[in-house]
Amino acid sequence: xxxxxxxxxxxxxxxxxxxxxxxxxxxxxxxxxxxxxxxxxxxxxxxxxxxxxxxxxxx
Numbered sequence: 001x002x003x004x005x006x007x008x009x010x011x012x013x014x015x016x017x018x019x020x021x022x023x024x025x026x027x028x029x030x031x032x033x034x035x036x037x038x039x040x041x042x043x044x045x046x047x048x049x050x051x052x053x054x055x056x057x058x059x
Contacts, residue, residue: 011046013050014047014050014051017043017047017050018047021040021044
């Protein structure tokens, strides 16, 4: 079962999400479990959203 979605609120910075992604891969030794794969997919979406938000904010 995937973890519950993050509560609505301010988005985390892309760097913070990226650090979580890196930690996930580091802990998994390069082989994600199904639960970790689901979390990874959620983090990728969050990271992409954060990058877009940071680009809009910078413009």
